[in-house]
Amino acid sequence: MKNKYSIFSLIKNAFSYHENWQRAWRDPEPKKEYDAIIIGGGGHGLATAYYLAKKHNMTNIAVVEKGWIGGGNTGRNTTIIRSNYLWDASAGLYDHALKIWEGLSQELNYNVMFSQRGVMNLAHNLQDVRDLKRRTHANRLNGIDAVYLNTEEVKKFCPIINTSPNIRYPVLGGTLQKRAGTARHDAVAWGYARGADAMGVDIIQNCEVKGIKRIGDSVEGIETTKGFIKTKKIGVVAAGHSSVIANMVDLKLPLESKPLQALVSEPVKPIIDTVVMSNAVHAYVSQSDKGELVIGAGTDAYVSYTQRGSHNVVEGTLKAILELYPIFSRMKMLRQWGGIVDICPDASPIISKTHIKGLYFNCGWGTGGFKATPGSGDLFAHTIANDDPHKLNADFNINRFVSGDLVDEHGAAAVAH
Amino acid sequence: MFLINCPYCGERDQSEFSAGGEAHIVRPKQPTELSDDQWAEFLFMRKNIKGVQFERWNHAHGCRKWFNMVRDTSNDKIHAVYKMGEKPPIK
Numbered sequence: 001m002k003n004k005y006s007i008f009s010l011i012k013n014a015f016s017y018h019e020n021w022q023r024a025w026r027d028p029e030p031k032k033e034y035d036a037i038i039i040g041g042g043g044h045g046l047a048t049a050y051y052l053a054k055k056h057n058m059t060n061i062a063v064v065e066k067g068w069i070g071g072g073n074t075g076r077n078t079t080i081i082r083s084n085y086l087w088d089a090s091a092g093l094y095d096h097a098l099k100i101w102e103g104l105s106q107e108l109n110y111n112v113m114f115s116q117r118g119v120m121n122l123a124h125n126l127q128d129v130r131d132l133k134r135r136t137h138a139n140r141l142n143g144i145d146a147v148y149l150n151t152e153e154v155k156k157f158c159p160i161i162n163t164s165p166n167i168r169y170p171v172l173g174g175t176l177q178k179r180a181g182t183a184r185h186d187a188v189a190w191g192y193a194r195g196a197d198a199m200g201v202d203i204i205q206n207c208e209v210k211g212i213k214r215i216g217d218s219v220e221g222i223e224t225t226k227g228f229i230k231t232k233k234i235g236v237v238a239a240g241h242s243s244v245i246a247n248m249v250d251l252k253l254p255l256e257s258k259p260l261q262a263l264v265s266e267p268v269k270p271i272i273d274t275v276v277m278s279n280a281v282h283a284y285v286s287q288s289d290k291g292e293l294v295i296g297a298g299t300d301a302y303v304s305y306t307q308r309g310s311h312n313v314v315e316g317t318l319k320a321i322l323e324l325y326p327i328f329s330r331m332k333m334l335r336q337w338g339g340i341v342d343i344c345p346d347a348s349p350i351i352s353k354t355h356i357k358g359l360y361f362n363c364g365w366g367t368g369g370f371k372a373t374p375g376s377g378d379l380f381a382h383t384i385a386n387d388d389p390h391k392l393n394a395d396f397n398i399n400r401f402v403s404g405d406l407v408d409e410h411g412a413a414a415v416a417h
Numbered sequence: 418m419f420l421i422n423c424p425y426c427g428e429r430d431q432s433e434f435s436a437g438g439e440a441h442i443v444r445p446k447q448p449t450e451l452s453d454d455q456w457a458e459f460l461f462m463r464k465n466i467k468g469v470q471f472e473r474w475n476h477a478h479g480c481r482k483w484f485n486m487v488r489d490t491s492n493d494k495i496h497a498v499y500k501m502g503e504k505p506p507i508k
Contacts, residue, residue, distance in 0.1 A: 243465035254461035256438070257490075300418075302436035305467045305491050310418035312432045345461050402457040 005109050024190060025069075025197035030204050030226050034062045036233035036384060037222060039209050039245060041065025043074040043185070044362055044369065045237035046192035046203070047377020048384070053199035055378070056385035061201055063193075064224060066208040066241075070189035073239050076339035077370040078262050078296040080275050080286065082119040082180035084146050086135050089395035089407045090348060091142040096392050097375025098179060104374055110191030112183045113289065117274050119180035120149070120157060122324075124169035124280040132175045139177070149174045158276055160327050167323050169281050182275060182286055188373055212248045218357040219249075235360045235384050240305065240340025242363035249356060253363065254401045255342045258299040260367050261309035263336040267291030271327070281320035293331065295321060299341065299367060309338035341366050346400075348407035351380050351393040360384050361398065419493050424500050425480045437473035439463050440485045441505075467491050471505060 003009070003022045013021055036052060038045045041063045052058040081101055083094035105111050123129045132148065139146035154174045155163045163171045193203055204226065211223035212234065221230040236245045240257040267290050277284035284296045297317035300310050314336060322329055344350065344364035349372070351362045362380040365372065379393040389397060400406055422428045445451050445459055464470070470490050475483050487497040487507060497506045 241467065243463070244467050247464060247466070252458070252462035252464060254457075254463065255465050256463060257465055257467075303438075303465060303470065303472070303490050304493055306493055310432065312418065342465075401461045402453045404453075 024194040025203055028202045028204065030062060030064070030202065030207065030224070030229050033221075033230040034060055034202070035231070036061045036235065037229060037231045038063045038235045038237060039222070040072075040237035040239065040241075041069050041189075041193070041203060041205065042072045042237065042239060043070075043188050043192065043373040044239075044365070044376045044380070045235075046189055046196055047373050048235055048237060048362065048380045049201045049203075049377075050192045050196040050199075051378045051381035052385060053196055053201050056381060058385060059200040062229070063196070063201060063203045064207045064209060064222070064229075065203070065205045068205050069193050069203065070186045073339040073341065073369065074189045074373075075186055076262065076337055077185055078284065078286070078294050079182040079185045079288075079370060080119060080180075080277070080284070080296075080368075081114070081183055081371040082177050082275075083144055083371070084119070084121070084135065084139050084175065084177045084180065085409060086138050087407055087409065088142060090409055091139065091144055092392045093349075093375060093379070093396065094372055095142070095144050096379070097372045100374035100378065101183065102179075104183075104188075104191070108191040108195050110187060110194060112187045112191055114181065114183040115289075116179055116181040117286075118157075118176055118178045119275040119277060120154065120174050120176045122154065122161075122174045122276065122278040122280075123172045124278065125172065128280055129172050132173065136175050145177055145179050147176050147178075149176055158272065158274055160272060160325055161276065162324055162326055169320075169323070171324075180275070182288075184289075185370060188370075192373075192377070209245065209248075212245070212359070214249060214356065217355070219359050231358075233358045233360070233384055235362065235380060237362045237380070239363065239365065239369070240342050242342050242361065246361070249359065251354060251356065251359075253350070253361070253398075254345055255364055256303050257305060257340050257342050258302065259304050259306060259309035259338040260299045260341045261297040261314055261336060261338045263295050263297065263314060263333050264288070265293040265295070265328075265331045266334050268293070268331070276324075278320065278324065281324070283317050283320035283324060285321060285325070292334065293328065295333075299343070305340050307338045307340055341369075343367070346406040346408045347410040349376070349396055350398050351376065351383060351396045352389065352398040353383065353387065354398060419495070421474065421486070421495065422498050423476045423479060423482075424484050424498055425482050426476060429476070429479060433476060433478040435475050435477040437475055437483065439465075440471040440473045469496065473501075
């Protein structure tokens with residue numbers, strides 16, 4: 001890397017008042033033709049480009065992004081990373097990502113602030129207890145760290161939780177994955193963008209895809225707001241807008257796009273040093289390094305591309321948060337926003353070829369794609385480069401909706417979707 | 418969050434309603450003769466349009482009746498509301 005970040009570069013730049021740092025990635029005009037084009041410059045798209053260049057020597061590629069890097073769901077999520085999924089296929093996929101997370105800052109020479117502070121999932125009724133115990137066993141059989149905690153152990157691990165038996169949904173227990181945690185979401189996009197750019201990948205921002213050119217059953221290129229760009233391989237990683245791209249080639253996907261909200265409070269001193277999620281009451285909370293409480297709300301239950309979301313959804317989440325953490329009752333919420341998530345009927349992603357030659361889709365991550373960013377990029381790059389899926393994403397093909405081999409993580413996963 | 422003009426009850430808050438997805442997807446008349454591809458198409462595949470979409474809604478916390486709606490999903494503006502069985506008032 002031409003401009004490696006280190007303690008020495010930090011000291012050197014301190015002498016010039018940090019005014020001479022080089023830009024982290026170029027701002028190129030699109031070439032006439034690329035070996036592959038990734039549509040969507042979010043974390044997953046940039047990671048795909050990075051691994052295409054790094055592992056598959058495809059450096060004549062571009063990432064086209066309608067807005068700016070990290071301006072979509074990558075910069076809008078609640079940054080939770082975990083791999084405690086029930087089914088074998090999901091466990092393989094998400095733990096693959098978690099293993100890459102563990103060395104990602106070193107690999108990218110960019111501090112993604114990955115913090116393995118643990119993720120605790122609460123049980124509020126007898127069925128929750130049974131489900132979480134079952135998931136703990138399933139996780140351990142798949143080599144994923146998981147422990148089941150009773151109410152006292154939950155209280156010990158996170159003392160501010162209200163474990164009184166007299167609340168509407170009392171805490172009956174929980175699971176803990178200690179390797180899980182959070183990362184700085186923008187840094188992930190920036191780190192991958194810088195890494196991909198250094199290997200020659202063109203990252204083209206403010207370039208919206210308007211159409212996909214096809215000849216017969218293969219793709220020929222994309223029409224964009226910056227003109228036509230020729231390519232034989234297109235990887236679509238457009239999250240909530242995946243169906244918009246798919247409709248350009250009359251391809252129907254099993255997706256519905258909905259607004260998902262998050263909000264942060266005013267910054268306060270350290271009060272919660274882990275991530276606590278609750279499926280039954282739909283509330284999850286962690287604290288950022290700046291001190292803000294980061295709270296995830298639910299999705300609006302209708303298709304919408306408005307990137308805002310409804311007030312009643314936020315209200316429902318905050319009610320649950322307040323019952324679980326009475327200590328937060330006087331906190332002020334500073335910012336609220338929405339992102340558009342593409343939800344599959346089985347709440348599992350699609351990382352797949354399509355019936356159109358050279359057109360690949362990585363979508364359907366729904367409400368929980370951030371955690372999978374490195375693994376998703378790695379496996380999608382493999383799928384594009386070899387025109388064949390890796391064994392870890394073979395089960396996440398688009399044909400599972402025809403064959404019926406769904407990876408049903410709805411409710412089986414640690415949080416409701 | 419928006420207001421919906423229920424054809425039976427009048428204007429109410431959206432939180433009283435539940436969305437039933439894309440409208441005018443006809444249930445196959447002879448399910449036994451359907452191929453897996455056709456089942457997948459009926460059950461799962463959606464246009465998921467960004468723009469004007471035809472959809473079904475239910476006044477779940479009101480009259481509990483189903484009806485159809487034409488809504489722009491890019492800004493949540495409702496263009497028309499019409500009863501089940503009626504033809505869409507706009508194309």
